[in-house]
Amino acid sequence: MKSVVNKVAVLGCGISGAVCASVLARNGVSVTVFESGRGPGGRMSQRRETTEDGKELFFDHGAPFFNVSDNNVMNLVHEWEARGLVAEWKETFRSFDCISCKFVDTEKDGSGKKYVGVPGMNSICRAMCHEAGVEAKFGITVGRLEWLDDINSWSLISLDGQNLGHFDGVVASDKNAVSPRFTGVTRRPPPLDLSLFPELALKLQDVPVHSCFALMLAFSEPLTSIPVKGISFRNSEVLSWAFCDSSKPGRSATSECWVLHSTAAYAKAVIRETGLQKPSNEALTKVVEELFEEFQNTGLDIPQPFFMKAHRWGSAFPAMKVAGEEKCLWDWKKKLAICGDFCVSPNVEGAVLSGTEAAKKLLEIFSCL
Numbered sequence: 001m002k003s004v005v006n007k008v009a010v011l012g013c014g015i016s017g018a019v020c021a022s023v024l025a026r027n028g029v030s031v032t033v034f035e036s037g038r039g040p041g042g043r044m045s046q047r048r049e050t051t052e053d054g055k056e057l058f059f060d061h062g063a064p065f066f067n068v069s070d071n072n073v074m075n076l077v078h079e080w081e082a083r084g085l086v087a088e089w090k091e092t093f094r095s096f097d098c099i100s101c102k103f104v105d106t107e108k109d110g111s112g113k114k115y116v117g118v119p120g121m122n123s124i125c126r127a128m129c130h131e132a133g134v135e136a137k138f139g140i141t142v143g144r145l146e147w148l149d150d151i152n153s154w155s156l157i158s159l160d161g162q163n164l165g166h167f168d169g170v171v172a173s174d175k176n177a178v179s180p181r182f183t184g185v186t187r188r189p190p191p192l193d194l195s196l197f198p199e200l201a202l203k204l205q206d207v208p209v210h211s212c213f214a215l216m217l218a219f220s221e222p223l224t225s226i227p228v229k230g231i232s233f234r235n236s237e238v239l240s241w242a243f244c245d246s247s248k249p250g251r252s253a254t255s256e257c258w259v260l261h262s263t264a265a266y267a268k269a270v271i272r273e274t275g276l277q278k279p280s281n282e283a284l285t286k287v288v289e290e291l292f293e294e295f296q297n298t299g300l301d302i303p304q305p306f307f308m309k310a311h312r313w314g315s316a317f318p319a320m321k322v323a324g325e326e327k328c329l330w331d332w333k334k335k336l337a338i339c340g341d342f343c344v345s346p347n348v349e350g351a352v353l354s355g356t357e358a359a360k361k362l363l364e365i366f367s368c369l
């Protein structure tokens with residue numbers, strides 16, 4: 001690589017953007033991460049809630065854990081483990097059949113080692129966006145990405161019209177940042193004008209997403225009637241998973257916190273009824289009631305929680321992968337890379353692989369200039 005320091009803007013501080021930023025910075029690139037949210041993590045966020053009487057509660061309301069099968073990702077996870085950012089969650093999971101109301105022996109999914117961020121799922125993204133060479137700016141949505149041919153660089157403008165500066169290269173780590181055509185819950189036009197990239201536009205057409213509602217619950221006593229800390233539900237139209245968040249390593253055990261996930265079909269039906277806009281309190285209250293009722297219908301002797309709140313993930317899981325073996329998309333001339341789980345597989349491992357490849361691709365491009 002030439003001695004000149006290249007400047008790259010990364011849109012999004014989910015795991016793909018954070019990993020990408022970290023790899024770029026470790027290779028001498030000056031990286032600025034712009035994230036719409038108030039903090040890092042994206043779908044690996046941790047939600048902080050304060051009850052009326054001032055009790056603080058934390059929930060991993062997005063990805064509850066992740067599995068790893070790829071050797072390169074495993075090496076990275078070992079590095080994160082050594083830094084105290086992740087730990088293995090060794091609790092047992094079982095499937096529960098909602099017709100017979102019994103636990104059945106095998107896990108439906110989630111087998112293999114389960115890793116969690118410590119003390120929250122967002123710990124990895126948080127650490128990576130504070131590494132040397134990375135500057136992270138939160139609460140900033142990139143509203144427009146303009147390629148300036150005359151100076152061979154990108155100009156970034158925020159959604160509220162602020163000039164965010166010029167960059168040699170750009171990484172877009174969220175499908176909503178690049179494609180207007182994804183079905184599901186897209187709230188605004190994408191910052192990138194895909195008509196400038198006809199080849200990429202073809203690949204980014206009509207990628208559907210599955211939605212999911214998460215219900216956060218806190219109990220004053222441990223749920224002793226449940227013999228495991230993770231449940232995958234069979235034969236429920238409403239619930240797909242339940243996790244005891246407070247049983248993860250590094251969490252406070254003061255309250256027993258659980259997170260329930262709805263099925264994609266349930267979420268789709270609710271969104272069909274309530275629309276794509278931000279759900280009203282009324283709509284969310286109904287979701288709280290329905291998910292909790294299904295949990296109680298298991299007959300597992302679930303007491304009344306002292307805290308309940310629902311969250312909608314409009315684009316929880318992409319339903320197809322757009323990048324194949326390449327693991328990311330890119331435009332060589334305009335030094336643009338697109339990464340995220342939608343490029344590889346709808347999980348944390350897929351997002352890590354994609355973010356890593358996007359960084360490698362940009363480094364390759366810079367080294368050839």
Ligand SMILES: Cc1cc2nc3c(=O)[nH]c(=O)nc-3n(C[C@H](O)[C@H](O)[C@H](O)COP(=O)(O)OP(=O)(O)OC[C@H]3O[C@@H](n4cnc5c(N)ncnc54)[C@H](O)[C@@H]3O)c2cc1C
Nearest residue numbers: 012014015016036042043063141142174340341347348351
């Ligand atoms: C309920 C739920 C359960 C899940 N369960 C699992 C599981 O058990 N195991 C597993 O491995 N995975 C699971 N996943 C999936 C996993 O969370 C995702 O695959 C992974 O976190 C995706 O990371 P990402 O970086 O690709 O995208 P994201 O995490 O979505 O990050 C993209 C970021 O870009 C930001 N952004 C978008 N547009 C802009 C813009 N214009 N300007 C600035 N910022 C922008 C967004 O705010 C977001 O933070 C789950 C997800 C959900 C929602």
